[in-house]
Amino acid sequence: MSGRAISLFRHESGTGIVVVRGEHDLSTVDELRDALNRALEAPAMIVDLSETAFIDSAVLGVLIASHRAAIEAGHNWALVVGGESSPAVRRILELTGLDVIMPLYNNTDEALAAGSASGSGMPG
Amino acid sequence: MNDEQVQLELTVASTAENIPLVRHAVAGFLDGHSLSGALASDVLLAVTEACTNVVQHAYRDGEAESSAEIEVSAQRESSALTIAVRDRGRGFAPRVDSPGLGLGLPVIAALTQNVEIRPFPPSGTEVVMTFDLGDS
Numbered sequence: 001m002s003g004r005a006i007s008l009f010r011h012e013s014g015t016g017i018v019v020v021r022g023e024h025d026l027s028t029v030d031e032l033r034d035a036l037n038r039a040l041e042a043p044a045m046i047v048d049l050s051e052t053a054f055i056d057s058a059v060l061g062v063l064i065a066s067h068r069a070a071i072e073a074g075h076n077w078a079l080v081v082g083g084e085s086s087p088a089v090r091r092i093l094e095l096t097g098l099d100v101i102m103p104l105y106n107n108t109d110e111a112l113a114a115g116s117a118s119g120s121g122m123p124g
Numbered sequence: 125m126n127d128e129q130v131q132l133e134l135t136v137a138s139t140a141e142n143i144p145l146v147r148h149a150v151a152g153f154l155d156g157h158s159l160s161g162a163l164a165s166d167v168l169l170a171v172t173e174a175c176t177n178v179v180q181h182a183y184r185d186g187e188a189e190s191s192a193e194i195e196v197s198a199q200r201e202s203s204a205l206t207i208a209v210r211d212r213g214r215g216f217a218p219r220v221d222s223p224g225l226g227l228g229l230p231v232i233a234a235l236t237q238n239v240e241i242r243p244f245p246p247s248g249t250e251v252v253m254t255f256d257l258g259d260s
Contacts, residue, residue, distance in 0.1 A: 025147075026176045027140040054147075056172045057227035064225065088165045095234050096227060 004028070008035045013112060015076075016042035023054035029062050036066040044076035046111045053086045060096060067102060078103045078111040132198040138183055138211065143175045146196055150207065157200050159257070166235040167205065167255055171196070173228040174209035174251045182213030182249060204237070205255040212248040 004022030011017055016039030024032060039045040047063060049055070063079070070077035079102050081089060093099040105111040132153040136142040150171050154164045175194050183192040195210040232239050237256040244250035 023144060023147075025140075025143050025172055026179060027143055054168070054172075056169060056176060057225060057231055058176055060227065061225045087162065088169060091162075091165060092169060092231065095231055 006031050006035045008039055010042065011046075011108075011112065013115070014042055014044065015112060015115065016040070016045040017048060017108060018045065019048045019051065020055075021051040021053075024052065024059050025054070025056045026058040029058050032059065033062050033065075036062065037069075040066065040069055040073065040075060042075070044078075044115050045070065046078045046080055046105075046108055048080040048108055049089050050080055050082040050085050050107065052089050054088050055092060057092070057096070060092065060098060063102075064098070076115055078105055078114065080105050080108055080111055082106045132196070134196045135193050136196075138179050138192040138194050138213075140176075140179050142194065143172060143179065146175050146194065147172050150196070150198060153198050154205075157205075159200075159205070163255065163257070167207065167253075170232045170235040170253050170255075171207060171209065173232050174253065177228050177251070178209065178211040178213070178249075182211035200257070203257050205257055206252065207255075208250055208252045210244045210248060210250045212244070212246075215243060215247050215249055 004024070006021070006028070007019045009017055009019075018035050018039050020032065036045075036047070047066070067077050081093065081099075081104050083106060090099070105114065132149065134146060134149050136145060147168050151164070151168055154160065154167060159167070175196070178194045191212065193212065196207065198205065198207045229241070232251070232253060236253045238254040240252045242250050242252070
Protein backbone atom coordinates (compact mmCIF):
# COMPACT_ATOMS: atom_id res chain seq x y z
CA MET A 1 0.00 0.00 0.00
CA SER A 2 3.01 2.25 -0.26
CA GLY A 3 2.42 5.39 -2.26
CA ARG A 4 -1.28 5.45 -1.58
CA ALA A 5 -2.35 9.07 -1.50
CA ILE A 6 -5.05 11.52 -2.48
CA SER A 7 -4.02 15.11 -3.09
CA LEU A 8 -5.93 18.20 -4.14
CA PHE A 9 -4.45 21.27 -5.72
CA ARG A 10 -5.74 24.26 -7.60
CA HIS A 11 -4.58 24.91 -11.16
CA GLU A 12 -3.92 28.53 -12.11
CA SER A 13 -7.09 28.40 -14.21
CA GLY A 14 -9.05 27.84 -11.02
CA THR A 15 -9.74 24.19 -11.78
CA GLY A 16 -9.52 21.88 -8.80
CA ILE A 17 -7.44 18.78 -9.54
CA VAL A 18 -7.67 15.66 -7.39
CA VAL A 19 -4.77 13.27 -7.96
CA VAL A 20 -5.38 9.71 -6.81
CA ARG A 21 -2.26 7.59 -6.38
CA GLY A 22 -1.91 3.91 -5.54
CA GLU A 23 -4.66 1.48 -4.56
CA HIS A 24 -8.07 2.65 -3.41
CA ASP A 25 -11.11 0.81 -2.16
CA LEU A 26 -13.66 1.02 0.64
CA SER A 27 -10.86 1.76 3.09
CA THR A 28 -10.12 5.12 1.44
CA VAL A 29 -13.48 6.27 0.05
CA ASP A 30 -14.12 8.69 2.92
CA GLU A 31 -10.84 10.46 2.25
CA LEU A 32 -11.55 10.51 -1.49
CA ARG A 33 -15.09 11.81 -0.95
CA ASP A 34 -13.74 14.67 1.19
CA ALA A 35 -11.20 15.64 -1.46
CA LEU A 36 -13.80 15.52 -4.23
CA ASN A 37 -16.22 17.62 -2.21
CA ARG A 38 -13.54 20.24 -1.62
CA ALA A 39 -12.65 20.24 -5.31
CA LEU A 40 -16.30 20.81 -6.14
CA GLU A 41 -15.97 24.29 -4.63
CA ALA A 42 -14.09 25.23 -7.80
CA PRO A 43 -16.04 25.96 -11.00
CA ALA A 44 -14.29 23.04 -12.69
CA MET A 45 -12.59 19.92 -11.42
CA ILE A 46 -10.49 17.09 -12.73
CA VAL A 47 -10.00 13.68 -11.13
CA ASP A 48 -6.63 12.34 -12.22
CA LEU A 49 -6.34 8.54 -12.17
CA SER A 50 -3.09 8.46 -14.16
CA GLU A 51 -1.17 7.16 -11.16
CA THR A 52 -3.93 5.00 -9.71
CA ALA A 53 -3.05 1.34 -9.40
CA PHE A 54 -6.43 -0.04 -8.34
CA ILE A 55 -10.04 1.05 -7.79
CA ASP A 56 -13.19 -0.92 -7.08
CA SER A 57 -16.92 -0.25 -7.26
CA ALA A 58 -16.87 1.53 -3.90
CA VAL A 59 -14.56 4.11 -5.44
CA LEU A 60 -16.70 4.27 -8.57
CA GLY A 61 -19.67 5.10 -6.38
CA VAL A 62 -17.85 8.12 -5.00
CA LEU A 63 -16.76 9.22 -8.48
CA ILE A 64 -20.31 8.90 -9.80
CA ALA A 65 -21.68 10.93 -6.88
CA SER A 66 -19.08 13.64 -7.50
CA HIS A 67 -19.88 13.73 -11.22
CA ARG A 68 -23.59 14.01 -10.47
CA ALA A 69 -23.05 16.76 -7.89
CA ALA A 70 -20.96 18.74 -10.36
CA ILE A 71 -23.64 18.50 -13.01
CA GLU A 72 -26.29 19.60 -10.54
CA ALA A 73 -24.13 22.56 -9.46
CA GLY A 74 -23.44 23.53 -13.04
CA HIS A 75 -19.75 22.84 -12.59
CA ASN A 76 -17.41 21.09 -14.96
CA TRP A 77 -16.04 17.65 -14.19
CA ALA A 78 -13.52 15.47 -16.01
CA LEU A 79 -11.73 12.19 -15.42
CA VAL A 80 -8.16 11.58 -16.55
CA VAL A 81 -7.29 7.99 -17.39
CA GLY A 82 -4.07 8.25 -19.29
CA GLY A 83 -1.86 5.87 -21.17
CA GLU A 84 0.06 5.15 -18.00
CA SER A 85 -3.07 4.34 -16.00
CA SER A 86 -3.32 0.86 -14.57
CA PRO A 87 -5.12 -1.74 -16.69
CA ALA A 88 -7.12 -2.50 -13.53
CA VAL A 89 -8.53 1.02 -13.57
CA ARG A 90 -9.45 0.80 -17.23
CA ARG A 91 -10.96 -2.64 -16.69
CA ILE A 92 -13.56 -1.62 -14.11
CA LEU A 93 -14.45 1.54 -16.02
CA GLU A 94 -15.10 -0.58 -19.11
CA LEU A 95 -16.97 -3.30 -17.20
CA THR A 96 -19.39 -0.78 -15.74
CA GLY A 97 -19.71 1.33 -18.88
CA LEU A 98 -18.45 4.44 -17.10
CA ASP A 99 -15.77 4.90 -19.73
CA VAL A 100 -18.62 5.85 -22.05
CA ILE A 101 -20.71 7.87 -19.61
CA MET A 102 -17.99 9.95 -17.99
CA PRO A 103 -15.91 12.60 -19.76
CA LEU A 104 -12.50 10.93 -20.07
CA TYR A 105 -9.22 12.53 -21.09
CA ASN A 106 -5.72 11.17 -21.61
CA ASN A 107 -4.05 13.75 -19.37
CA THR A 108 -4.80 16.86 -17.36
CA ASP A 109 -3.56 19.15 -20.13
CA GLU A 110 -6.18 17.75 -22.48
CA ALA A 111 -8.87 18.10 -19.84
CA LEU A 112 -7.86 21.69 -19.12
CA ALA A 113 -7.69 22.49 -22.84
CA ALA A 114 -11.15 21.05 -23.37
CA GLY A 115 -12.39 23.36 -20.66
CA SER A 116 -10.75 26.40 -22.27
CA ALA A 117 -11.99 25.53 -25.76
CA SER A 118 -15.58 25.13 -24.70
CA GLY A 119 -15.63 28.49 -22.95
CA SER A 120 -18.02 27.23 -20.36
CA GLY A 121 -15.54 24.57 -19.39
CA MET A 122 -15.22 20.84 -19.67
CA PRO A 123 -18.17 18.62 -20.40
CA GLY A 124 -20.28 18.13 -17.32
CA MET B 125 5.52 -28.10 -5.35
CA ASN B 126 2.17 -29.73 -5.99
CA ASP B 127 -0.13 -26.90 -7.06
CA GLU B 128 -3.26 -28.83 -6.16
CA GLN B 129 -2.23 -28.95 -2.52
CA VAL B 130 -1.24 -25.34 -2.07
CA GLN B 131 -4.04 -23.28 -0.62
CA LEU B 132 -4.57 -19.93 0.98
CA GLU B 133 -6.65 -19.71 4.13
CA LEU B 134 -7.12 -16.32 5.71
CA THR B 135 -9.43 -14.90 8.36
CA VAL B 136 -9.46 -11.21 9.21
CA ALA B 137 -11.76 -8.86 11.05
CA SER B 138 -14.52 -7.50 8.85
CA THR B 139 -13.24 -3.96 8.48
CA ALA B 140 -12.63 -1.75 5.48
CA GLU B 141 -8.99 -1.42 6.50
CA ASN B 142 -8.52 -5.17 6.05
CA ILE B 143 -9.78 -5.23 2.47
CA PRO B 144 -6.40 -4.23 0.96
CA LEU B 145 -4.73 -6.69 3.32
CA VAL B 146 -6.82 -9.54 1.88
CA ARG B 147 -6.19 -8.33 -1.66
CA HIS B 148 -2.43 -8.30 -1.10
CA ALA B 149 -2.51 -11.76 0.47
CA VAL B 150 -4.34 -13.10 -2.57
CA ALA B 151 -1.87 -11.26 -4.82
CA GLY B 152 0.93 -13.11 -3.07
CA PHE B 153 -0.88 -16.40 -3.57
CA LEU B 154 -1.35 -15.67 -7.28
CA ASP B 155 2.29 -14.65 -7.61
CA GLY B 156 3.30 -17.91 -5.99
CA HIS B 157 1.39 -19.72 -8.71
CA SER B 158 2.87 -17.55 -11.46
CA LEU B 159 -0.54 -16.07 -12.20
CA SER B 160 -0.28 -12.47 -13.32
CA GLY B 161 -1.50 -9.95 -15.85
CA ALA B 162 -5.15 -9.50 -16.70
CA LEU B 163 -6.22 -12.70 -14.95
CA ALA B 164 -4.61 -11.68 -11.67
CA SER B 165 -6.07 -8.21 -11.99
CA ASP B 166 -9.57 -9.64 -12.45
CA VAL B 167 -9.15 -11.99 -9.49
CA LEU B 168 -8.03 -9.18 -7.20
CA LEU B 169 -10.94 -6.97 -8.22
CA ALA B 170 -13.45 -9.79 -7.68
CA VAL B 171 -12.00 -10.63 -4.26
CA THR B 172 -12.09 -6.96 -3.28
CA GLU B 173 -15.74 -6.68 -4.31
CA ALA B 174 -16.67 -9.80 -2.33
CA CYS B 175 -14.88 -8.53 0.78
CA THR B 176 -16.56 -5.14 0.42
CA ASN B 177 -19.92 -6.88 0.37
CA VAL B 178 -19.07 -8.57 3.66
CA VAL B 179 -17.97 -5.32 5.33
CA GLN B 180 -20.96 -3.37 4.08
CA HIS B 181 -23.72 -5.95 4.43
CA ALA B 182 -22.94 -9.04 6.50
CA TYR B 183 -22.66 -7.63 9.99
CA ARG B 184 -24.80 -4.55 9.82
CA ASP B 185 -26.86 -5.33 12.94
CA GLY B 186 -24.17 -4.63 15.47
CA GLU B 187 -22.61 -8.02 16.02
CA ALA B 188 -19.73 -8.00 18.45
CA GLU B 189 -16.69 -6.83 16.57
CA SER B 190 -14.69 -9.92 17.53
CA SER B 191 -17.16 -12.18 15.72
CA ALA B 192 -17.36 -10.10 12.57
CA GLU B 193 -14.86 -11.71 10.27
CA ILE B 194 -14.07 -12.26 6.60
CA GLU B 195 -12.87 -15.75 5.75
CA VAL B 196 -11.04 -16.24 2.48
CA SER B 197 -9.77 -19.43 0.92
CA ALA B 198 -8.09 -19.94 -2.41
CA GLN B 199 -7.12 -23.08 -4.24
CA ARG B 200 -5.52 -23.60 -7.58
CA GLU B 201 -6.33 -26.71 -9.54
CA SER B 202 -4.96 -27.69 -12.90
CA SER B 203 -7.15 -25.43 -15.02
CA ALA B 204 -9.13 -23.39 -12.54
CA LEU B 205 -8.69 -21.13 -9.56
CA THR B 206 -11.38 -21.16 -6.89
CA ILE B 207 -11.66 -18.45 -4.29
CA ALA B 208 -14.30 -18.41 -1.58
CA VAL B 209 -15.17 -15.39 0.56
CA ARG B 210 -17.32 -16.22 3.56
CA ASP B 211 -18.91 -14.46 6.47
CA ARG B 212 -20.83 -15.56 9.55
CA GLY B 213 -23.24 -12.66 9.43
CA ARG B 214 -26.95 -12.42 8.88
CA GLY B 215 -27.18 -13.72 5.33
CA PHE B 216 -28.80 -12.04 2.37
CA ALA B 217 -31.65 -9.72 3.14
CA PRO B 218 -33.21 -6.74 1.40
CA ARG B 219 -31.69 -3.47 2.53
CA VAL B 220 -33.22 -0.14 1.60
CA ASP B 221 -30.29 1.84 3.00
CA SER B 222 -27.58 0.03 1.06
CA PRO B 223 -24.48 2.22 1.02
CA GLY B 224 -23.22 0.96 -2.33
CA LEU B 225 -24.34 1.18 -5.93
CA GLY B 226 -25.13 -2.51 -6.17
CA LEU B 227 -22.30 -2.96 -8.66
CA GLY B 228 -20.33 -5.46 -6.61
CA LEU B 229 -22.05 -8.68 -7.60
CA PRO B 230 -22.49 -7.74 -11.28
CA VAL B 231 -18.78 -6.91 -11.43
CA ILE B 232 -17.93 -10.25 -9.81
CA ALA B 233 -20.18 -12.05 -12.27
CA ALA B 234 -18.47 -10.31 -15.18
CA LEU B 235 -15.00 -11.22 -13.95
CA THR B 236 -15.50 -14.88 -13.11
CA GLN B 237 -16.18 -18.00 -15.09
CA ASN B 238 -18.67 -19.00 -12.44
CA VAL B 239 -19.90 -17.53 -9.18
CA GLU B 240 -22.08 -19.20 -6.58
CA ILE B 241 -23.66 -17.30 -3.71
CA ARG B 242 -25.02 -19.60 -1.08
CA PRO B 243 -25.79 -19.80 2.63
CA PHE B 244 -22.85 -20.54 4.90
CA PRO B 245 -24.25 -22.25 8.00
CA PRO B 246 -25.43 -21.34 10.43
CA SER B 247 -26.44 -17.95 9.07
CA GLY B 248 -23.68 -16.51 6.91
CA THR B 249 -23.01 -16.24 3.22
CA GLU B 250 -20.41 -17.81 0.98
CA VAL B 251 -19.37 -16.40 -2.38
CA VAL B 252 -17.46 -19.00 -4.39
CA MET B 253 -15.73 -17.60 -7.45
CA THR B 254 -14.14 -19.74 -10.14
CA PHE B 255 -11.64 -18.43 -12.68
CA ASP B 256 -10.65 -20.33 -15.79
CA LEU B 257 -6.87 -20.57 -15.97
CA GLY B 258 -6.75 -21.90 -19.48
CA ASP B 259 -3.13 -22.71 -20.20
CA SER B 260 -1.78 -20.55 -17.38
